[in-house]
Each structure stands twice: as structure tokens, then as C-alpha cells.
Amino acid sequence: MKTYYDPEDLKKFGKIGEFQKSMADKFFAYYGEVFQEGALTAREKSLIALAVAHAIQCPYCIDAYTVDGMEKGCDEEQMMEAVHVAAAIRAGASLVHSTQMMNKVKEISM
Amino acid sequence: MKSLKAQNHPLSNTQYELQLLESQKTGISFSEKLAECGLYPLLPTQIEILQINLGKMCNQVCKHCHVDAGPDRKEIMAFETMQECLEVIKKHDVGTVDLTGGAPEMNPHFKWFVEKIRQLKPKATIIVRCNLTIILANPKFKDLPEFFRQHQVEVVSSLPYFTAIKTDAQRGEGVFEKSIKALQMLNMVGYGQENSGLMLNLVYNPAGAFLPGSQEGLETEFKKRLKSQYGISFNSLYTITNLPISRFLEYLLRSGNYESYMEKLIEAYNPIAASNVMCRNTISVGWDGYLYDCDFNQMLELKVSCQNSQHIKDWNLEILNNREIVINQHCFGCTAGAGSSCGGATA
Ligand code: SF4
Numbered sequence: 001m002k003t004y005y006d007p008e009d010l011k012k013f014g015k016i017g018e019f020q021k022s023m024a025d026k027f028f029a030y031y032g033e034v035f036q037e038g039a040l041t042a043r044e045k046s047l048i049a050l051a052v053a054h055a056i057q058c059p060y061c062i063d064a065y066t067v068d069g070m071e072k073g074c075d076e077e078q079m080m081e082a083v084h085v086a087a088a089i090r091a092g093a094s095l096v097h098s099t100q101m102m103n104k105v106k107e108i109s110m
Numbered sequence: 111m112k113s114l115k116a117q118n119h120p121l122s123n124t125q126y127e128l129q130l131l132e133s134q135k136t137g138i139s140f141s142e143k144l145a146e147c148g149l150y151p152l153l154p155t156q157i158e159i160l161q162i163n164l165g166k167m168c169n170q171v172c173k174h175c176h177v178d179a180g181p182d183r184k185e186i187m188a189f190e191t192m193q194e195c196l197e198v199i200k201k202h203d204v205g206t207v208d209l210t211g212g213a214p215e216m217n218p219h220f221k222w223f224v225e226k227i228r229q230l231k232p233k234a235t236i237i238v239r240c241n242l243t244i245i246l247a248n249p250k251f252k253d254l255p256e257f258f259r260q261h262q263v264e265v266v267s268s269l270p271y272f273t274a275i276k277t278d279a280q281r282g283e284g285v286f287e288k289s290i291k292a293l294q295m296l297n298m299v300g301y302g303q304e305n306s307g308l309m310l311n312l313v314y315n316p317a318g319a320f321l322p323g324s325q326e327g328l329e330t331e332f333k334k335r336l337k338s339q340y341g342i343s344f345n346s347l348y349t350i351t352n353l354p355i356s357r358f359l360e361y362l363l364r365s366g367n368y369e370s371y372m373e374k375l376i377e378a379y380n381p382i383a384a385s386n387v388m389c390r391n392t393i394s395v396g397w398d399g400y401l402y403d404c405d406f407n408q409m410l411e412l413k414v415s416c417q418n419s420q421h422i423k424d425w426n427l428e429i430l431n432n433r434e435i436v437i438n439q440h441c442f443g444c445t446a447g448a449g450s451s452c453g454g455a456t457a
């Protein structure tokens with residue numbers, strides 16, 4: 001069955017330079033550097049990436065950063081907590097806007 | 111759980127295993143990959159390590175075991191073969207003697223053997239690959255930490271994770287708790303403690319169809335967690351990739367991960383790791399005295415290629431140093447990412 005998302009396509013990610021090389025090269029160099037050990041460990045960055053992958057709901061990134069997290073020694077509990085952080089921020093981001101709704105309600109109510 | 115051999119599983123037949131690795135070849139062969147970086151045929155650098163497998167008997171039946179070891183395996187090294195090993199150790203400048211199994215301590219002549227090696231080579235590194243739980247398996251093994259200390263043995267032990275769920279999933283129910291107790295006993299006699307000179311190194315194998323991450327990063331995490339939760343110290347963590355043979359191969363096939371795992375290994379091929387594979391400076395001795403390029407080849411019954419020095423009793427250093435190493439698709443496990451050997455990452 002054909003679907004828009006095919007796990008095999010993830011393997012082709014490195015080939016996006018075929019249509020625009022210099023930008024792809026810059027992107028991959030930047031991407032590589034971002035995930036190096038730094039002030040944050042590579043493991044912490046992997047967990048952030050996993051959370052963001054869930055926030056933006058990218059199935060490629062979810063697959064990739066689940067494997068990456070396992071390789072870097074994260075356990076299921078830590079990975080699930082990372083997803084909860086994404087979920088909490090998403091929920092919070094919706095809920096914090098309710099202050100606008102509340103303001104408006106109060107503004108136009110007697 | 112029984113060994114594959116006791117189950118009469120097709121994968122306990124090494125011919126079948128090799129056929130499978132050959133026939134399900136994904137993409138390129140290992141020899142072609144070596145040729146690309148000028149390493150084919152693969153030759154030894156110099157033999158520095160003698161790894162001796164004292165037998166397939168073990169008190170555990172880990173799911174990923176490349177030896178297919180377990181309590182139902184009765185193949186152990188005979189006293190006479192151990193004497194033949196000692197002759198070689200006496201004659202040659204072997205810097206490291208690495209004792210493995212199964213659980214090497216279950217061989218009834220284990221202690222005698224360690225004592226003799228130490229007498230012959232006071233300065234050599236003697237490694238024992240101790241599965242930890244053996245120390246608590248029977249009162250007769252309780253003094254092992256003290257025995258190791260007295261003979262200045264380096265202890266290398268597997269601990270796939272710092273939590274019980276993952277460790278027990280790979281190594282069996284209750285293994286984590288016993289391993290922690292054993293590590294604390296080793297710490298008590300000085301192992302893994304600063305300036306004691308008693309080396310305690312841990313081995314990390316991924317508990318599933320994925321590759322190990324950075325050895326440094328995992329070591330930091332293991333040290334932090336084991337110290338804060340259990341007060342345990344150790345020296346280094348060795349990350350080891352699971353090779354697609356024996357029980358791990360059975361797992362890969364059963365879980366439908368075989369092809370993607372092989373693809374991953376091939377994709378992650380690293381020429382630097384390839385030039386540092388452990389078979390270039392190691393000879394592995396089987397429980398029956400036959401010689402192999404490594405413990406993995408031993409389990410696949412791929413003897414060293416040189417006909418005139420295939421058994422410890424016929425040991426000829428020159429011939430062995432000039433042999434061609436026997437390779438196959440499983441070797442991709444040693445060259446993926448940062449590489450993998452009995453001493454951890456290689457690149
Ligand atoms: S991995 Fe080690 S401890 Fe586990 S069954 Fe095999 S030899 Fe025994």
C-alpha cells in the first residue's frame with residue numbers, strides 16, 4: 001500500500017543535496033555540530049530532539065531519535081518523560097492563550 | 111531457558127549459521143569492504159593476547175550469548191589442554207592472557223590455572239571475564255573477589271544497563287540484583303577503587319537490535335548512576351556490538367530485525383575500526399585446544415587458516431603471525447561505528 005510516509009525514505013535524507021548541494025552541505029554540517037557533545041551532552045540533546053520530534057509530529061524524527069536515544073543509553077522511562085515535556089509544553093501553549101480568551105470575556109461582559 | 115544446542119535448534123549448527131549469513135547477504139561482502147581500504151586479505155599485526163575459552167558451561171543463559179552457553183553445556187577445557195596452554199604461555203612473550211567462557215570459574219581447574227599463569231608471568235595482564243552472578247551462585251565461589259585480588263587479575267564483567275528491567279531482559283530474571291551485590295563485593299576488596307591497581311571494567315552490550323552509542327558518554331552515565339544508586343565504582347566501560355551469530359542471530363531472525371540490523375552494520379562500516387579489529391593481535395583457544403582468530407570465529411567453528419598450527423599443542427608463532435584471518439559477514443559487527451572488540455571501541 002502506498003502512503004505519504006515511507007520508512008525507506010528516511011535513508012534517503014542524506015541525498016537531499018541532489019537538488020541543492022551547497023545548502024544541503026551547510027545544513028548537514030550544522031546539524032552534525034549541533035548534536036556533538038557540548039555544554040549539553042549528546043544524550044541530553046537526543047532526548048530534546050525526541051521531544052521536539054513529537055511536538056512537530058515527524059515520524060522520521062521519532063523513529064530516528066528513538067533509536068538514537070536507545071543507543072545513547074536512555075531508558076523507556078526517560079524517553080517517555082521527554083515526550084511528556086513536549087506534550088506539557090503543547091498543552092501549556094494552548095492553555096496560556098486562554099488568558100486572552102479570559103481577558104476578552106471580561107472585557108465584553110457586564 | 112535452554113541453549114540452542116539443547117533445543118536442537120537449527121542455528122546450533124554452525125554450517126547452517128554460515129549458510130544463512132552468506133545467503134541473506136545484504137549488499138556488499140566484508141572482504142569487498144576490506145579491499146576498498148586496502149585491508150584484504152586481513153593479516154595479523156602481532157599476537158599480543160591469548161584468549162582462552164575455558165568452556166561453554168555457564169550458570170546463566172543470556173538471550174544474546176554468542177557462545178550459546180548455559181548450564182546444559184558440558185564442553186569444558188580439560189586439564190591436559192590447560193597444561194598445553196601453559197607451555198605456550200611459558201615459551202612466548204604473551205602480554206595478556208584473557209580467560210573467558212561460559213563462566214570460566216566453573217571449570218574445576220580454574221584456580222589452579224590462574225595460579226600457574228601468574229607464577230609463569232608475574233607481570234602479564236590476566237583478565238577474567240566474570241559474569242558476576244557466579245560469585246553468588248554457590249558458596250564455593252564466594253571467595254572469588256579475594257582470589258582475583260591475590261593474583262592481580264583484571265576483572266571484566268557484563269552489565270548491559272544500570273536498571274534491573276533491561277539487564278534482566280537480556281541476562282535473565284534476578285541477574286541485575288545479584289550483579290550489583292557482586293560488584294559491591296569486588297569494590298569491597300579494592301576493585302575499581304582509585305589507586306588500588308585492581309581493575310574492574312564493565313561491558314555494555316545493547317539489549318536489542320541497535321548499536322552501542324559513544325563509549326565515553328555511556329561510561330559517564332553508568333558511573334554516575336551506579337555510584338549514586340548503589341555506591342559502586344569501576345574503571346572503564348567497554349561498549350561491545352552484538353555480532354549476528356548464535357543466540358543474538360536467533361533473536362534478530364525471530365524479531366524480524368535481521369536485515370535492518372545487517373544493513374545498519376554495513377552502513378556504519380568504519381575503516382579505522384577495520385584496521386584495529388582484535389583478531390589482528392589475538393589468538394583465541396577453544397575449550398578443546400583448537401585455535402581461532404577470535405571468540406566469534408570459534409563459535410562458528412572457523413579454525414585459523416594455517417593447517418600446521420591449528421591446535422595449541424602444535425603452536426607455531428611464526429606460522430600464526432603469517433596466517434590470513436578468516437572472515438565472513440558477521441565481521442561487520444566489529445567494524446561498525448566506533449568499532450567493537452573484547453576491549454570495547456576500537457576507533
Ligand atoms: S553471555 Fe556470558 S554470562 Fe551470559 S550465558 Fe553467555 S557466557 Fe554466560
Ligand code: SF4
Nearest residue numbers: 387389404406441444
Ligand atoms: S569477527 Fe573475528 S575475525 Fe571477524 S573481524 Fe571480528 S575479530 Fe576479526
